[in-house]
Amino acid sequence: MHVPNGFLDAPTSVATGVVAAGAIGLALRGARRELDDRTAPMAGLVAAFVFATQMLNFPVGAGTSGHLLGGAIAAVLVGPWTAILCTSVVFVVQALLFADGGITALGTNIDLMGLSTVLVGWCVFRGLQAVMPKRTSLVPVQAGLGAFVSVPVAALLFTALYAVGGTADIPLDKLAAAMVGVHLLIGIGEGIITALAVGSIIAVRPDLVYGARRILRARELEIRPAATSGASS
Amino acid sequence: MGADHGHRLHFHAHSPLHSAPSHAKILALVAWVLLVVATPAHWFWAFGVHAVVLALAIGVSRVPVTYLLKRAVVETPFVVFAVLLPFIATGERIDVLGVAVSGPGLLAAWGLLVKGTLGVLASLLLAATTEPQDLLLGLQRLRVPQQLVQIMAFMIRYLDVVTDELQRMRVARESRGFTARDPRQWPVLARTFGALFIRSYERGERVHLAMLARGYTGSIPTEATRRPVTAHAHIHGSRR
Known part of the structure; x- marks a missing residue:
């Protein structure tokens, strides 16, 4: 659900645009540390991946379905700075090439669905990683919890923005309750799918998961003696 | 392209x-x-x-x-x-x-x-x-950071490749009799994500290496830096 033009008033739209521009500027610097000179092609393909994830629908039952927001999973997979760049680029392309989400609401969409989900998802993920035992099997769980928390926080942030620059008077407590309530449910889905997806990547290529690299580095080299020698495969 | x-x-x-x-x-x-x-x-x-x-x-x-x-x-x-x-x-x-x-x-x-x-x-x-x-050219002329425009260019260029990949996986799943009806099918769909991410990431690495092999130095030749390609230069493969 992208915020369209005219949902928030002009000053709020401009202010969120300034915040988004600042965040992208910071992220451009930070991403160089995560990806060095590979930034442009890698971030471009991860952005295409994030775009594609929003196209895969997950059936919820009773004929309804939803899709991932993808901010938290992107943060865990490629690092927070690159994730901010990728999600922002996705929203810019969606606004300019697909007319999805208002062009004046571009900053709002980047702040809410890109920036906030990436940052919240990453902070929760890192926080859990600091207190939980360092095992790769726990990374999907931490990623899932990060994704779960990120969705209602983004909804709360939307309510706050609406309180500042909303164009209609809706009782704010009702709006906040409805938004957070619905998004808690969406967050459960986001969390479970993120955990499952990160788990499947860790099983195959744990080295690709940015959030798991610290743990991998702490692993010790073990030399396993060959069980059988000269046996046919 | x-x-x-x-x-x-x-x-x-x-x-x-x-x-x-x-x-x-x-x-x-x-x-x-x-x-x-x-x-x-x-x-x-x-x-x-x-x-x-x-x-x-x-x-x-x-x-x-x-x-x-x-x-x-x-x-x-x-x-x-x-x-x-x-x-x-x-x-x-x-x-x-x-x-x-x-x-x-x-x-x-x-x-x-x-x-x-x-x-x-x-x-x-x-x-x-x-x-x-x-x-993209317009964004560049509006002084949007070069790096951001490049990321956007790569995303647009590979968007159809990545979404086609997702489509092929869907066809493969469904030709094996899979239908997603409720959350019990989520693990399968989530593994699709995993596979798609690994494939996209590895494609990015291959693209980067291919670009390095062609003399990529960190910036893409744009309208301003690209000289008109003459037939002579084109035949002899020296575009830059």
Whole structure:
């Protein structure tokens, strides 16, 4: 659900645009540390991946379905700075090439669905990683919890923005309750799918998961003696 | 190169709007939509003026109105919200067709609908009259950081590749008798994500290596830096 033009008033739209521009500027610097000179092609393909994830629908039952927001999973997979760049680029392309989400609401969409989900998802993920035992099997769980928390926080942030620059008077407590309530449910889905997806990547290529690299580095080299020698495969 | 298949929204035609410089179109769109958004909802005449301006632009572009209207469905969720607004908003109640609704809510719903629709049609008009390459060039001329434009260029170039990959995985799943009905099928779909991510990431690495092999130094030759390719240079393969 992208915020369209005219949902928030002009000053709020401009202010969120300034915040988004600042965040992208910071992220451009930070991403160089995560990806060095590979930034442009890698971030471009991860952005295409994030775009594609929003196209895969997950059936919820009773004929309804939803899709991932993808901010938290992107943060865990490629690092927070690159994730901010990728999600922002996705929203810019969606606004300019697909007319999805208002062009004046571009900053709002980047702040809410890109920036906030990436940052919240990453902070929760890192926080859990600091207190939980360092095992790769726990990374999907931490990623899932990060994704779960990120969705209602983004909804709360939307309510706050609406309180500042909303164009209609809706009782704010009702709006906040409805938004957070619905998004808690969406967050459960986001969390479970993120955990499952990160788990499947860790099983195959744990080295690709940015959030798991610290743990991998702490692993010790073990030399396993060959069980059988000269046996046919 | 994804250069020749364009994108889904582009409408091929030759009009002044198609050939106008893309940075001017982007600036005009942002300025005009900001103006529309800033217009108070009760200035009904002003929206008439906005609509006439938009209609003129669409007329000049030679893009059929039905083409744009069909694609305006992206704003449907917010139309639903706008329709509900008069019932959930606070303020004095007025009677419309025997139903008591909130007066300010009704005005806000009108504002939301008209601003959203005008904005979405204008954005669609930009997408319909501008090729992705021109759009990137326009962003570059507007001093959007080079790196960001490059990321965007790569994303647009590989968007169809990655979404086709997802499509092929869907066909493969379904040809094995898989149908996703409820959350019990999530693990399978999540593994699709995992596979898609690994494939996208590895493709990115291959693309990067291929670019290095062709002398990539961190910036893409643009219109300004690219010299016209002569037949001689082209045959001898020395483009730069």
